[in-house]
Structure formats: C-alpha cells, structure tokens
C-alpha cells in the first residue's frame with residue numbers, strides 16, 4: 001500500500017494567495033495518497049483558503065499558525081510558525097507517512113511524489129531556480145551524498161532549500177524543531193532530527209534531475225487610478 005505524503009504548505013494573505021494555491025491544488029489533485037496541510041499565517045483560518053481545500057477534494061488539515069508579531073519587514077524567517085504548527089500536528093496525529101515542505105509558490109513535477117514516497121529517513125534532491133547558481137543540490141558519489149552545491153555561503157551542515165528534502169514521519173524526533181533564523185531553517189531542522197550524512201537518500205537519479213523549482217511570483221502592485229469622481233458622477237450612463 002502507498003504511504004501517505006503529508007504536504008505542508010505555509011501561506012499568508014495577499015493578492016497572489018488564491019491564484020498560487022489554486023495552481024498548487026491543481027497539481028496535488030493528480031497525486032494519490034496525499035494529505036494537504038495548509039498552515040495559515042493568521043489568527044483565524046481564512047475562508048478563501050478553506051474553499052480551495054474543500055474544492056480540491058483532497059484529505060486536508062487547515063491550521064491557524066499566526067507568526068510572531070515582530071516579523072513584519074526585511075529578511076524575516078518566513079513560514080516558520082506555520083511549519084512548526086504542522087510538525088507538532090503531525091507528531092500528535094500521525095504515526096507513519098512522509099513529510100514534505102512545499103511552499104505555496106513552488107512548482108512541482110508529479111514525478112517528485114513517486115520519488116519521495118518511499119523515504120526511509122531523509123531523502124534529498126535538487127531544487128531549481130535557487131540563488132546565484134540557479135540550482136541547489138546535494139553532490140552524489142557512488143550513490144552517497146558527499147557534499148552540497150548551494151550558492152549561499154551561510155555556515156550550515158546541510159545547505160539545502162526547504163523544498164529539497166522529505167522526511168519519514170517515524171524519523172521525526174520529539175526534538176525536531178525549526179528556528180526563527182532566516183536562511184538556517186532547513187539546516188537547523190535537519191540537525192534537530194539527528195541526521196547523519198550517511199543516512200541521506202539521494203533521489204532524482206542521483207540528484208541529476210530537477211523535479212521542483214523555487215518559483216517566485218511578481219508582487220501585484222495596485223495601479224494608481226487618476227479618476228475625477230465629479231466628472232464621473234455627471235456622466236449619463
């Protein structure tokens with residue numbers, strides 16, 4: 001029997017939210033045995049997000065996981081309160097399956113789901129459109145991960161993107177945690193699992209294929225309307 005994949009998506013309200021989640025829903029609707037956990041960055045679960053979840057007809061969990069008030073601008077750690085809430089929900093409610101962190105704006109090849117479904121501990125694979133190199137990926141030799149290719153020089157044991165790994169839920173230790181430190185969320189999370197290099201399972205043909213992309217959507221800017229209300233009111237329609 002197929003293992004369940006728990007697809008964890010942090011999200012927050014903005015003009016692009018509904019289109020992003022609509023597109024992601026339409027990807028996930030093609031995947032068997034998938035449970036979509038949407039963690040909403042708000043004190044209340046949004047009606048619009050719930051509607052997308054319901055219309056997808058997928059099994060889902062909708063969590064309210066407001067971010068700490070201090071994170072407003074600049075390079076703050078995005079989606080951390082959300083992922084933490086999802087991890088604690090999984091710990092309380094799920095015994096087996098595979099956890100994957102999939103942001104609302106990423107693009108996923110359906111092949112990725114077949115690849116991650118049999119993750120024993122932690123699997124890893126390349127992510128396209130990352131940083132200065134255009135890709136972030138483990139480096140594989142003789143079927144083993146021996147290093148990483150990633151353009152951000154921050155000091156990390158596992159320099160990978162959030163979309164570049166999957167975790168077997170049995171391997172989710174009680175110590176599992178994600179810090180509010182921008183750029184270090186993935187690394188610290190993997191370290192908190194007690195992950196060893198030799199435990200990493202390289203996927204996507206020994207990390208030679210890109211099956212997920214860190215796509216980003218241009219932010220919608222409201223056009224400034226220069227309309228003379230008085231003249232409009234005088235017009236006969």
Ligand code: UDP
Pocket residue numbers: 009010011012041067078079080082102103104105216
């Ligand atoms: N996110 C969130 N709250 C925020 C900002 C972002 O929940 O205040 C979510 C967002 O919807 C996405 C993830 O966190 O699923 C990563 O954010 P974003 O895509 O903005 O970051 P980037 O990929 O550009 O680093």
Ligand code: MN
Pocket residue numbers: 103105106214215216
């Ligand atoms: Mn993003």
